[in-house]
Amino acid sequence: MTTYQLDGLSALGDGTRRAIFERLAAGPHSVGELAAQLPVSRPAVSQHLKVLKEAGLVGDRADGTRRVYHVNPEGVAALRAYLDRFWNQALAGFKEAVEQRPKEKK
Amino acid sequence: MTAQATDTAVRTSIVVEAPQELAFDVFTKEMASWWPRDHHILEGELAEMVFELEEGGRIYDVGVDGSICRWARVLVFQPPECLVISWDITPDWKLQTDLDKTSEVEFRFLPEDREHTRVELEHRHLDRHGGGWEGMRDAVGSPDGWNRSLRALRERTDEVGANR
Numbered sequence: 001m002t003t004y005q006l007d008g009l010s011a012l013g014d015g016t017r018r019a020i021f022e023r024l025a026a027g028p029h030s031v032g033e034l035a036a037q038l039p040v041s042r043p044a045v046s047q048h049l050k051v052l053k054e055a056g057l058v059g060d061r062a063d064g065t066r067r068v069y070h071v072n073p074e075g076v077a078a079l080r081a082y083l084d085r086f087w088n089q090a091l092a093g094f095k096e097a098v099e100q101r102p103k104e105k106k
Numbered sequence: 107m108t109a110q111a112t113d114t115a116v117r118t119s120i121v122v123e124a125p126q127e128l129a130f131d132v133f134t135k136e137m138a139s140w141w142p143r144d145h146h147i148l149e150g151e152l153a154e155m156v157f158e159l160e161e162g163g164r165i166y167d168v169g170v171d172g173s174i175c176r177w178a179r180v181l182v183f184q185p186p187e188c189l190v191i192s193w194d195i196t197p198d199w200k201l202q203t204d205l206d207k208t209s210e211v212e213f214r215f216l217p218e219d220r221e222h223t224r225v226e227l228e229h230r231h232l233d234r235h236g237g238g239w240e241g242m243r244d245a246v247g248s249p250d251g252w253n254r255s256l257r258a259l260r261e262r263t264d265e266v267g268a269n270r
Contacts, residue, residue: 076114076232076233076235079197079232080114080115080232082197083116083232084118086142086145087116087227090140090145091118091119091120092120093140093141093142094120094122094132094225095122096140097132097136097140098122098123098124098128098129098132098133098140099122099124101124101128101132
């Protein structure tokens with residue numbers, strides 16, 4: 001499972017994939033809709049979606065002739081990826097705060 | 107800073123240049139000084155964060171309008187080494203009142219040497235937040251839901267990323 005999870009966490013390390021994930025968090029979108037909103041080509045969007053899907057962060061379903069993508073609401077992967085980033089950000093803030101304190105106990 | 111995850115938990119750690127006791131004190135008594143500013147579940151602006159320094163205590167946010175949100179219970183309080191709090195927050199950043207659907211976060215403060223402390227974090231039992239994720243699904247479409255957190259998060263992670 002480790003490889004799968006690291007994929008899940010690192011999947012959001014890419015700026016374009018994060019932008020795609022955010023748009024899907026706002027609601028389901030097709031590849032075409034995503035490509036129209038982002039400065040990347042349809043094939044590039046498809047490639048990013050494939051990575052997000054393999055990481056368990058998004059799912060897809062057929063809607064007529066097109067395929068619609070959504071944030072995966074079943075798995076813990078999306079929450080985990082989100083909280084991983086949150087805590088790394090929070091701890092970085094803590095490091096900054098604690099190291100700015102005068103050294104009292106040298 | 108490293109990060110890894112197991113199936114229903116997130117783990118990460120960081121080394122700070124501070125003795126163990128100081129690290130623990132700043133972490134708990136001065137939580138507002140380092141907690142990400144946008145990550146509160148109050149309706150209005152945050153006035154202060156209060157950390158009750160005992161087992162059975164609470165962590166709560168106080169808004170400028172006087173509103174109070176108790177978002178964590180202090181489960182273990184062992185200064186300056188260990189701290190476990192509950193995470194009474196839904197995936198869409200709202201207060202979770204059903205305690206069966208809350209997770210918990212353990213922080214360990216391990217002295218590396220006299221001047222450095224490693225803070226290890228484990229946020230576990232994430233599966234307790236519930237299958238189906240209906241709440242998140244509803245919330246992610248709202249402007250105040252996940253989106254806002256993600257936007258703030260992106261700005262910060264970009265900053266952090268740029269400094270790496």
